[in-house]
Amino acid sequence: xxxxxxxxxxxxxxxxxxxxxxxxLLTLVVDSLPTMQAYGLSFLTGRQWNPVTQxxxxxxxxxGTLLTSFVALLLSLPLSLSVGIVMxxxxxxxxxxxxxxxxxxxxxxxxxxxxxxxxxTTVVPLVQKLEIAAGFPPYGVGILSAxxxxxxxxxxxxxxxxxxxxxxxxxxxxxxxxxxxATRQEMVxxxxxxxxxxxxxxxVLLSLGRALGETMAVTMLIGNATRMPNSIFSLGNTLxxxxxxxxxxxxxxxxxxxxxxxxxxxxxxxxxxxxIGRKIVGKSEAANV
Amino acid sequence: xxxxxxxxMELNFPSDHIALSTKNLEVIYAxxxxxxxxxxxxxxxxxxxxxxxxxxxxxxxALRAFNRMNELIPGTVxxxxxxxxxxxxxxxxxxxxxVRTNIGMVFQKPNPFPKSIYENIAWAARIHGHKGNCDExxxxxxxxxxxxxxxxxxxxxxxxxxxxxxxxxxxIARTLALTPEVILMDEPTSAxxxxxxxxxxxxxxxxxxxxxxxxxxxxxxxxGRISDMxxxxxxxxxxxxxPTKKLFVNPEDERTERYITGRFx
Ligand SMILES: Nc1ncnc2c1ncn2[C@@H]1O[C@H](COP(=O)(O)OP(=O)(O)O)[C@@H](O)[C@H]1O
Ligand SMILES: [Mg+2]
Numbered sequence: 001x002x003x004x005x006x007x008x009x010x011x012x013x014x015x016x017x018x019x020x021x022x023x024x025l026l027t028l029v030v031d032s033l034p035t036m037q038a039y040g041l042s043f044l045t046g047r048q049w050n051p052v053t054q055x056x057x058x059x060x061x062x063x064g065t066l067l068t069s070f071v072a073l074l075l076s077l078p079l080s081l082s083v084g085i086v087m088x089x090x091x092x093x094x095x096x097x098x099x100x101x102x103x104x105x106x107x108x109x110x111x112x113x114x115x116x117x118x119x120x121t122t123v124v125p126l127v128q129k130l131e132i133a134a135g136f137p138p139y140g141v142g143i144l145s146a147x148x149x150x151x152x153x154x155x156x157x158x159x160x161x162x163x164x165x166x167x168x169x170x171x172x173x174x175x176x177x178x179x180x181x182a183t184r185q186e187m188v189x190x191x192x193x194x195x196x197x198x199x200x201x202x203x204v205l206l207s208l209g210r211a212l213g214e215t216m217a218v219t220m221l222i223g224n225a226t227r228m229p230n231s232i233f234s235l236g237n238t239l240x241x242x243x244x245x246x247x248x249x250x251x252x253x254x255x256x257x258x259x260x261x262x263x264x265x266x267x268x269x270x271x272x273x274x275x276i277g278r279k280i281v282g283k284s285e286a287a288n289v
Numbered sequence: 290x291x292x293x294x295x296x297x298m299e300l301n302f303p304s305d306h307i308a309l310s311t312k313n314l315e316v317i318y319a320x321x322x323x324x325x326x327x328x329x330x331x332x333x334x335x336x337x338x339x340x341x342x343x344x345x346x347x348x349x350x351a352l353r354a355f356n357r358m359n360e361l362i363p364g365t366v367x368x369x370x371x372x373x374x375x376x377x378x379x380x381x382x383x384x385x386x387x388v389r390t391n392i393g394m395v396f397q398k399p400n401p402f403p404k405s406i407y408e409n410i411a412w413a414a415r416i417h418g419h420k421g422n423c424d425e426x427x428x429x430x431x432x433x434x435x436x437x438x439x440x441x442x443x444x445x446x447x448x449x450x451x452x453x454x455x456x457x458x459x460x461i462a463r464t465l466a467l468t469p470e471v472i473l474m475d476e477p478t479s480a481x482x483x484x485x486x487x488x489x490x491x492x493x494x495x496x497x498x499x500x501x502x503x504x505x506x507x508x509x510x511x512x513g514r515i516s517d518m519x520x521x522x523x524x525x526x527x528x529x530x531x532p533t534k535k536l537f538v539n540p541e542d543e544r545t546e547r548y549i550t551g552r553f554x
Contacts, residue, residue, distance in 0.1 A: 093362050172400040176460070179358060180391030180413045181467060190412055191402055 008063060020236065032261035034254060049226040049242075054070065056258035058265065060228040063179060065235035065266075068143055068218065069211040071232055072150035080155045080207075084162020089188055101160065108156035116220035119149035124221065127233075136233040139223055144232045146222040147239075150214055154207040154239070161281075165199030166192060174246070198280050205277030213270045215240040239266040307469055308334040308501035309355060309392070312370040314374040316350050319364025323348040326525035328367060332471075332518070337493055337502040339516035339533065341509060343548070347525040348505040349397075352473050355503065356392040357385040362517040373471075390417060392471040393464035398480050399456035401448035401463075406431075406440050409448050409459055410522020426466060434462035435492050458492065472496065478511065490515050509549060513537055521545045 035043055035056065046057015083104070091097040120141075127148070128140035177187040193200075208209045223235030224245045237245070237261045250256040310331035317323050321335065324347040332338050340348045350359065357378060359365045370377040378388045382454060402409050410430050411423040427444065431437040436458040440451070448459055457477055464472055474493070478486040493502055493515050506512050512519050520530040521542075529536060529545040540546045 060293060170400075172396065172398060173402055175358065176396065176400040176402065178358065179389055179394040179514065180416070180463065181386050181388075182416050183386055186416045190416065195403060258443075 026266040028260055028267055032257055032264050034257040035261040036200050038130045038254065043258075044265075047228055051246075053253045054252060054254055056254065058239075058258075058262055060226060061237050061239045061242050061262060062265070064143065064222070064229055065212055065238040065240070067232065068147045068150060068222065068227060068238055069208055071143070071147035072154060072211050073208060075147065076151035076154050076158060077204070079151075080158035081162055083155065083159040083191075084166060084203075085188060087159065087163035089184075089192065098208070100150075101163070104156045104160055106255035107152075112153065112214060112216040115149050115153055119145060119279050120216060120286055130231055134233070136231070139233070139235055140249055141221055141223040141235065143222060143229055143234055143236045144233075146218045146236075146238075147232070149217050153214060153217065154210050156206045157210055157272025158203045161203035162196070162200060165193040165196040165203075167196050168199075192204065202277045202280035205273050205280065209270050209277060210271065212238075213266060215244050217241070219244045224225075239263070306334050307331045308373075308412070309503075310372045311354075312372065313368070314351065314354055314361055314371060315368040316347070316354050317366045317368070320449045324525055325354060327526035328522075330368075330527060331489050331519060332501060332503055335499070336517040337497045337499055337504060337515055338518040338520065339512035340503065340505045340520045340522060341512050342522035342528075343508070344507060345521045348507075348522055350501060351522065352475050353394075354503050355471070355473055356389045356394055358389070358394065360385065361485050390467050391469050392473060393467055393469035394473045395457070395460050395464060395475070395477050397476040399453055399460055401456045401459050403447065403449055403450070405445045406448050406451070406459060407444040410463045410466050415462040417467060417473075419466075430462040430465045433465050435488065435494070435495070437438075437463055452485065453480050454488060456483070457481060457489060460495075461489075461492065469500065471501045474502065476505050476507060479507070486511075494550065509537075512517050521547070522546060 026253050038057065039046065043056065043058055044062065045059055046055070048055040048057050050056075051197055059184060065152055083100075087097060087100050087104075113163050123145050124140035127142070127145045128138045130144075131138040131140070173191055173195070176186070177191045182190065189264060216256060218239040224237055224241065225235035226237060226242065227235075229236040243259045243263055243266075247256070247259055250259060291313070308425075310329075312329050313327040313330070314325055314543065315323065315327045316325040328351065336536045340351065342348055353359045354367055355371055357367075357368060367379060368501060371379060373392065377385065378385075378392075386537060397472045402412065404412065407423075407427055411419075414423055414426055431440060436455060440446075440459075443450075445497045448456065451459060453456065457480075461472070461477075477491050481489065488498075490511065493504065496502060497517075504512075516533045521535040521536065521540075521544075523544055529542045530541070531541070531542060535551055536545065
C-alpha cells in the first residue's frame with residue numbers, strides 16, 4: 001500500500017469521527033425542534049414538567065444539574081487537591097507515586113452503575129440518618145446522595161490533573177523558596193499552588209464536565225422527582241437522569257422532543273466546559289515551558 | 290597531613306572573625322559519587338570568599354552543603370560538620386529551615402518567583418513572620434540590592450518582566466529580606482551579560498560590609514576582582530585555601546598554579 005492511499009484511509013477514519021459528531025448534533029437539533037417551536041426560550045425557565053398535562057419546562061433539571069455538580073465539586077475539591085499535592089510534590093519514591101496513580105486510575109475505571117449501587121447501600125443510609133438528625137424527610141436518596149457519590153467519582157480526574165501540573169512546577173523556583181527558609185508547606189501554598197492555578201481551574205472545568213453528564217449513578221441516587229429542588233436534601237433530577245429515567249416511557253411526541261431538547265442542552269454545556277477546560281490546560285502548558 | 294590543613298592552621302583567624310567553618314565535610318550523591326571529599330576550611334566574617342575550580346569539581350555541591358540544600362536531592366548523604374555559631378548545622382536538633390533563614394542562597398540562573406517585584410520580597414518576609422505593610426522593607430532591600438531606582442515605579446509588575454541582571458539583583462534583594470548573616474552565591478553572573486555582571490560584582494563589594502559572602506565562580510578574573518579569600522577545589526578535594534592575592538600571585542600547590550595560569554588538564 002502506498003503512502004497516499006494509507007493517508008487517505010486514515011483521513012477517512014478521521015472524517016467518520018467528524019460525521020458522527022455532526023450526526024448526533026443534527027439528531028438532537030432536529031428532534032428538539034417541536035419543543036423549541038412550542039416553548040422557545042421559555043423552555044429554559046419553565047418550572048413545570050408534567051407529561052400528563054403536556055407541560056415541559058427544563059428549569060428544575062437545570063437547577064438539579066448545577067446543584068449536584070456544584071456540591072459534588074465543593075465536596076471533592078479539598079480531597080482531590082490534597083491527593084494531587086501529595087502525589088505531585090511529596091511522594092518522592094517512584095514506586096509509591098506509581099502505585100498511587102495506578103490506584104487513582106482504578107477508581108476512574110469503576111463502572112458508574114457500581115458507584116450507584118455502592119451509593120444506594122452505603123451513602124443513602126448515612127444521608128438518611130443525617131436527614132433525620134436535621135429534621136428533613138428521610139428519603140435517603142436525593143441531591144445530596146447523588147452529589148456525594150459524584151464527588152468521589154470526580155476525585156481521579158481532579159487529583160491526577162493536579163499532580164501532573166504540580167510536577168511541572170520548576171525545581172528552580174521551588175529551590176528558591178526553600179533556600180529562603182520556607183517550609184515545604186509554605187512553598188506549596190505560596191509558590192506552587194499559585195503557579196498551577198490555571199491547571200487547577202482546568203481540572204475543575206473538566207471535572208465539572210464529567211459531573212454534569214454523569215448519568216447512571218446519579219439516576220440511581222437522585223430520587224427522580226420532576227419538581228424544583230429546594231434544598232440539598234430534596235429529591236430531584238439532572239438533565240441526564242431525567243432523560244435516562246423517562247425516555248423509554250415517553251408517550252407523546254412532545255415529551256420525547258422535550259427530552260431531546262434536554263439532551264441538546266446537556267450536549268452543548270458539556271461540550272463547552274470541556275472545550276474551555278482543554279483550552280486552559282493547553283494555555284498553561286504553553287505558558288510553562 | 291594534606292596541604293590545605295596546614296594552610297588552614299596558618300591562616301589562624303580569631304574565632305570571632307569566623308562566620309562559618311567546615312570539618313571534613315563530605316557529600317555523597319545517591320549514585321555513590323563523592324562530590325566533596327572531606328574539606329575543612331574557615332570562612333571569615335564580612336568578607337568575600339571565592340570557590341574556584343574546574344567544572345564538576347564539587348563547588349556547587351560544597352556551597353549547597355553550607356545551607357543544607359543538598360538534602361533536597363533524594364539519597365544525598367552529608368558527613369562531617371559545618372559549624373555556624375559553633376554549632377553543627379547538621380546536628381539532629383537543628384531545623385534546616387532555620388539554617389536557610391540565616392544562610393541565604395542566590396542561584397546560578399536567576400529564579401524570581403512568577404509574582405510581582407514587590408511580592409517576591411514581601412513573600413520572603415511574610416513567611417518569616419513579618420506582619421502587615423512591607424513597603425519599607427521592600428524599599429530597603431531593593432536599595433541594598435542596588436535595584437530600587439530601576440524598579441521603584443513598577444513594583445507591581447511581574448518580576449519576570451525584568452532583565453536577567455535585574456532578576457538576579459531581585460533574588461539578592463529577597464534574600465536580604467531575611468537578614469541573613471551569610472549569603473551563598475553559585476556562579477551568580479554566569480547567565481548574565483558583562484554589564485549586569487559588573488553591577489553584581491559591584492554589589493557584592495557593597496554587601497560584604499554587612500554580610501559574609503561565599504561565591505562560586507569559574508571566572509578567575511572575577512574571583513581576583515571581588516574576593517578576599519579564595520579556595521581552589523579539584524575533583525572534590527580542597528587543594529588550596531588562601532588570601533586571594535597570595536593564591537593568585539604565589540600559590541603553594543603546583544596544581545593551583547597550573548589552574549590559575551590556564552595550563553590545566
Ligand atoms: N544530583 C546529583 N546526583 C549525582 N551526582 C551529581 C549531582 N549533582 C552533581 N553531581 C556530580 O557531582 C560532581 C560535582 O558537581 P558540582 O558540585 O555541580 O560541580 P561544580 O559546581 O564544581 O561544577 C560532578 O561530578 C557532578 O556530576
Ligand atoms: Mg556548579
